[in-house]
Amino acid sequence: MAQPKYLSGDKAAIDEFLSRFDVFLFDCDGVLWSGDYLFEKVPETIEMLRSKGKQLVFVTNNSTKSRQDYKKKFDKLGIPAKVEEVFGSSYSAAVYIARILKLPAPKNKVFVLGETGIEQELDSEGVSYIGGTDPAFRRDIEPEDFTNIANGSALDPDVGIVLSGLDFHVNYLKMATAFQYLQRGALFLATNTDSTLPMAQSFFPGAGSAGAGLVKAIGREPLSLGKPSQAMMDAVEGKFQFDRSRTCMIGDRLNTDIQFGIDGKLGGTLAVLTGVSKKEEFLAEGAPTVPTAYVNALGDLMG
Amino acid sequence: MAQPKYLSGDKAAIDEFLSRFDVFLFDCDGVLWSGDYLFEKVPETIEMLRSKGKQLVFVTNNSTKSRQDYKKKFDKLGIPAKVEEVFGSSYSAAVYIARILKLPAPKNKVFVLGETGIEQELDSEGVSYIGGTDPAFRRDIEPEDFTNIANGSALDPDVGIVLSGLDFHVNYLKMATAFQYLQRGALFLATNTDSTLPMAQSFFPGAGSAGAGLVKAIGREPLSLGKPSQAMMDAVEGKFQFDRSRTCMIGDRLNTDIQFGIDGKLGGTLAVLTGVSKKEEFLAEGAPTVPTAYVNALGDLMG
Numbered sequence: 001m002a003q004p005k006y007l008s009g010d011k012a013a014i015d016e017f018l019s020r021f022d023v024f025l026f027d028c029d030g031v032l033w034s035g036d037y038l039f040e041k042v043p044e045t046i047e048m049l050r051s052k053g054k055q056l057v058f059v060t061n062n063s064t065k066s067r068q069d070y071k072k073k074f075d076k077l078g079i080p081a082k083v084e085e086v087f088g089s090s091y092s093a094a095v096y097i098a099r100i101l102k103l104p105a106p107k108n109k110v111f112v113l114g115e116t117g118i119e120q121e122l123d124s125e126g127v128s129y130i131g132g133t134d135p136a137f138r139r140d141i142e143p144e145d146f147t148n149i150a151n152g153s154a155l156d157p158d159v160g161i162v163l164s165g166l167d168f169h170v171n172y173l174k175m176a177t178a179f180q181y182l183q184r185g186a187l188f189l190a191t192n193t194d195s196t197l198p199m200a201q202s203f204f205p206g207a208g209s210a211g212a213g214l215v216k217a218i219g220r221e222p223l224s225l226g227k228p229s230q231a232m233m234d235a236v237e238g239k240f241q242f243d244r245s246r247t248c249m250i251g252d253r254l255n256t257d258i259q260f261g262i263d264g265k266l267g268g269t270l271a272v273l274t275g276v277s278k279k280e281e282f283l284a285e286g287a288p289t290v291p292t293a294y295v296n297a298l299g300d301l302m303g
Numbered sequence: 304m305a306q307p308k309y310l311s312g313d314k315a316a317i318d319e320f321l322s323r324f325d326v327f328l329f330d331c332d333g334v335l336w337s338g339d340y341l342f343e344k345v346p347e348t349i350e351m352l353r354s355k356g357k358q359l360v361f362v363t364n365n366s367t368k369s370r371q372d373y374k375k376k377f378d379k380l381g382i383p384a385k386v387e388e389v390f391g392s393s394y395s396a397a398v399y400i401a402r403i404l405k406l407p408a409p410k411n412k413v414f415v416l417g418e419t420g421i422e423q424e425l426d427s428e429g430v431s432y433i434g435g436t437d438p439a440f441r442r443d444i445e446p447e448d449f450t451n452i453a454n455g456s457a458l459d460p461d462v463g464i465v466l467s468g469l470d471f472h473v474n475y476l477k478m479a480t481a482f483q484y485l486q487r488g489a490l491f492l493a494t495n496t497d498s499t500l501p502m503a504q505s506f507f508p509g510a511g512s513a514g515a516g517l518v519k520a521i522g523r524e525p526l527s528l529g530k531p532s533q534a535m536m537d538a539v540e541g542k543f544q545f546d547r548s549r550t551c552m553i554g555d556r557l558n559t560d561i562q563f564g565i566d567g568k569l570g571g572t573l574a575v576l577t578g579v580s581k582k583e584e585f586l587a588e589g590a591p592t593v594p595t596a597y598v599n600a601l602g603d604l605m606g
Binding site for chain 2: 168195216
C-alpha cells in the first residue's frame with residue numbers, strides 16, 4: 001500500500017489534494033474539537049473549503065445528540081454549519097429504519113435503548129418507538145416484571161426492532177425487555193458500537209459497551225448504523241447523492257473514520273493527528289488501515 | 304465420541320447408571336426448578352438418592368444468592384438439603400480471593416458489581432469490599448461523576464479487584480467506576496459468565512450479560528469462578544474430598560454444566576432437558592459437548 005502523503009506546510013500538495021474532491025465528510029470529536037476545546041483555525045478552514053464550493057457533511061457516531069443538539073455545539077464553538085450538514089448515528093439509524101428497512105405496519109415500532117438524541121431523530125423520520133427516556137423504564141426490575149416480560153403481557157406486540165445506542169440510564173429492566181423482544185424475533189440494530197467514549201481526559205463505556213449485555217444474551221451482533229458500518233455510508237449517500245470518487249473522509253480514528261472511507265471506496269481519506277490515532281500506527285510496515293494523506297491538525301489545510 | 308445413553312423410562316439402565324457414582328454434583332436452575340416452579344418429583348428423587356447413600360452437592364452459578372439464601376429456597380420448595388451441601392459461584396469467588404489470591408493489604412479491596420449474595424460470601428471469608436448493594440452507587444451518573452471518576456477522586460485507592468456477578472441493579476455509574484478501576488490495573492474476576500438466566504419459563508440476561516459492558520470496554524475477559532471454570536471444581540473438591548471417577552455432574556447446560564464435568568474428568572455427566580440445552584445439540588454429528596447420559600427431567604430417575 002502507498003505511503004500516506006504528509007500535507008502540513010506543503011501548500012502545493014494541499015491545493016492538489018483539495019482539488020481532487022467535491023465533498024468532504026468530517027468526523028467531529030478529535031478533528032474539529034476535543035470535548036469543549038476548539039482546535040486552532042477550524043472555523044477558517046471550514047470557511048475556506050466552502051469558498052471553494054466544497055460540500056461538507058459532519059458524520060458523527062455520538063448517538064446521544066440529535067442534529068439539532070449538534071448544531072448548537074457548532075454555534076457555541078463558532079463553526080459555521082447547517083443542521084442539514086450534520087449526520088449522526090442516531091439520524092443514520094432513523095433514516096435506515098424509515099427509508100430502507102420500511103417494515104410493514106403495525107409491527108414496525110422501535111424499542112429504544114438510549115437517550116433523547118435517538119428519540120428526536122426517530123421523531124424527525126416519523127418512526128414510532130417506546131422505551132428510551134420513558135420514566136416507566138427507568139426503575140428497578142421487580143419480581144412481577146419477570147413474569148410479565150416472559151409471558152409478553154409487559155410487551156408491546158407492535159415492536160419489530162430493538163435499537164441500541166449509548167444509554168447513560170442502562171438498567172436490567174430495559175435489558176431484559178429488549179432481550180425478550182429479540183427472542184421473539186425483533187431486528188437488532190445499533191446506532192454505533194464504539195467500545196469507549198473519550199471524556200474528561202479518560203475513557204468511559206461507549207455505546208458498544210452499554211449494549212454489550214444484549215449482544216452477549218442473544219449471542220449475535222446488531223447491525224450498526226454508525227462508522228465504520230457501510231450502512232451509514234449508504235444512508236449518507238442516499239441523502240446527499242455524491243460521487244464517491246470525488247469524496248474524502250477526514251477523521252482521527254483509523255479503525256472507524258479512515259476505515260469507513262476506505263470500505264466506502266471514497267476517492268480519498270485524510271487523517272488528522274489531534275485525536276485518538278497516532279501517525280506511527282499507519283506509517284508502520286503492514287499497517288491495516290492507511291489514509292491517503294495526513295496533517296498534524298485540520299487547520300494545516302489553511303496552508 | 305459415544306452417543307449419550309437415554310435413561311427415561313428404562314429402569315434397568317437408570318439403576319446401572321446410578322450404581323456407578325457415589326457423589327452427584329447438581330446444577331439447580333433448570334434441573335431442580337425454573338425460577339419458583341419446582342419440577343415434578345424432584346424432592347422424591349433427592350430422597351431416593353440419599354436413601355442409596357449418595358453424597359449430594361448443589362453447585363450453582365447463581366451469584367445473587369448466598370448459601371444461606373439457597374438453603375431457604377430449598378426449604379420453601381420442599382427439597383431436603385443442608386447449607387453445607389450448597390456451593391455457589393459467589394462462595395467460590397470469595398474462597399478464591401481469600402484463600403488462593405491473597406493480595407497483600409491494603410490494596411486488596413473488592414469493587415463488587417452484584418447483589419447481596421456476593422457480599423454475604425465475601426463477609427464470610429473476611430474480604431473487604433465496596434460497591435455492591437451500596438445505595439451510593441444505585442443512582443444515575445451526573446456530569447461531575449465523569450470528572451471525579453476520571454481524576455480518581457471518586458475512587459478508593461485500596462481497590463485491587465473488580466468482581467462482576469449478576470446485578471439486577473446494573474447502571475452506568477457502576478460500569479464507569481469499575482471500568483476506571485480496571486484501567487488503573489485492578490484484577491478482573493467474575494462469579495460466572497452465563498449469558499442467560501432461565502426464569503419464568505423464559506430467558507433473562509445472566510451474569511455474563513450484566514458484566515458484558517465491562518468486558519467490551521476493557522477488551523478482555525474476566526477470570527470466572529463459576530462453571531465451567533475448573534477453578535470452581537478445584538474449590539468444590541477442596542471442600543468435599545470426593546473421588547472424581549465416582550462422581551457425576553447433573554445439569555441442563557452443555558457449555559457450562561456438562562463441560563464442567565467433562566473438563567473436571569468426572570466419571571460421568573447427566574443432561575436433563577428441562578432447562579437451556581436441547582437434545583438435538585448433543586445428538587448432532589460433531590457436537591462439541593456430549594453428556595454420558597440424559598433424561599427428559601430429573602424426576603425420570605425415579606423410574
